[in-house]
Amino acid sequence: MKIISTAVAGGVLLAVVLVLGGASPRDQERGLLEAEVRRGDLPIEVELSGTFKADDLDEIRMEPKSYRGELIITRLTPEGRSVREGDVLIEFERSSVADAIEDAEADVQSKQVDLAKARAELESWQIEHDRLAIRTAAEIKEALGDLEKAREEAALSLSDEEQKVTDARDRLEDARIDLEQLLLLYKERELHTATEDILVKQERRKISKLERDLEMATARLAIWKTYEYQREVNKKQLDYDDKLADKQKEDVNQDAERQEKQSAVTKAERALKTATEKVDKLRQDLEALVVKAPRDGVVFYGSLDEGDGFSNVVIAGIGGSDDNMKIGGRVRTHTVLMTVASMDQLSVKMKAREGDIQHLAAGLPITIRPDAYPSLAIEGELEKVDAVASRTGFLSEVREFTVLGNYEGSHPQLRSGMNCRVTVHAGTVPDCVQVPILSVFNEGDEFYVLVVDGNQRTRRQIRIGQANATMVEVTQGLRAGERVALYDPAAG
Secondary structure, eight states: OEEEEEEEETTEEEEEEEEOOOOOHHHHHTTSSEEEOEEEEEEEEEEEEEEEEESSEEEEEOOOSSOOSOEEEEEEOOTTOEEOTTOEEEEEOOHHHHHHHHHHHHHHHHHHHHHHHHHHHHHHHHHHHHHHHHHHHHHHHHHHHHHHHHHHHHHHHHHHHHHHHHHHHHHHHHHHHHHHHHHHHHHHSSOOOHHHHHHHHHHHHHHHHHHHHHHHHHHHHHHIIIIITTHHHHHHHHHHHHHHHHHHHHHHHHHHHHHHHHHHHHHHHHHHHHHHHHHHHHHHHHHTTEEEOSSSEEEEESOTTSTTTTTTOOBTTBSOOOTTOSTTOEEOTTSEEEEEEOOSSEEEEEEEETTTGGGOOTTOEEEEEETTOTTOOEEEEEEEEOSSOEESSSSOOOEEEEEEEEESSOOTTOOTTOEEEEEEEEEEEEEEEEEEGGGOEEETTEEEEEEEETTEEEEEEEEEEEEOSSEEEEEESOOTTOEEESSOGGGO
């Protein structure tokens, strides 16, 4: 008889659906209306729903290295089929990738031509640059020669001009000496003739003229030094400096042009490398169009771990998988197309509500009963209990904890995705007073039972402890041997 009642676990009321199993044969003779209060060990068990999942698996994705077109299936292994390592799982249409390889190879040839052209332009530019550099060096050398020649000529001209001044000074000095000798001669004589006076005047006029000549020569030298001496030298110096400046400017321009030409070569080399790598990757993509099994196992479409309910899992070819997984179907890249999973060893994935989590811990023993094989009981243990809960749905406020369990041994009839019921043996409350859950009622935060004494039912408040699916511990208010009613008429 299935009934709905309230069970208490750790002081929290839980709604449970159970099969009445706490009444003795004597209780059953009384019409399941009352039960005896017992003393004994109370096993604490948590019932969970679970799903078998494969841990030893390989997911098959199409992840082309270069190809970005459609992938059309031409051969496909059915879901649920067992395969051996190396068996062909799926093949895709090859012509599109082959066409892409042909286009990429043509692009490689084009990039090779571009690179040869860039290198030829660099070589031609280098030849022209070397020729220009030789010409520029020659012009600078010539300008430097002209400058040195101008300096030598200026030095000679200076020497000539200075010599003119020296000559004028020497002539003036000679004339003065001549005049002094003439006057000395005339002084020794008492008589002077008119001719002698004429000669003295002539010498003096000559000296005056030579003084003017020396003055003019000195002035010309000063003017020549100021205006003429460095004019030609400065002109040649400017020519030489201009040549050097032009060379520096040309060097800057040449460096910029060289970098531009070299950059063009580097860019062409990089483009050729990219095009060549694309061909190599497309060839790898072509080879990857035949997908072989990486292991022995069973074929499933999609991922076995996709969604909380394993929505993409198909058992024995039956289920709701991707409609594109068929001959002629177009599949998406970078998604799990199929999974090859070993069924030799499976684990169990469960969801636990917040009220049950207090009883769960890694290492607790469990009993696993597959829904498909209800007579099969597999002993195992809890492997992991998540510390953080997740919502059961996008809009749901109910939170659940993911729990993982494992077991020893192999059961070939089991498949990933099968549902199962899991009993977690969380412990035992030793030697305690206990009653059926159906006999415990609550009013607000207080719990009570109806103690049966003959035809009388007396309400008695109790305190409760831990509970399992059918029985609850009573810590205060009852003694073993008393009887309690299994329903409260006043509660309707």
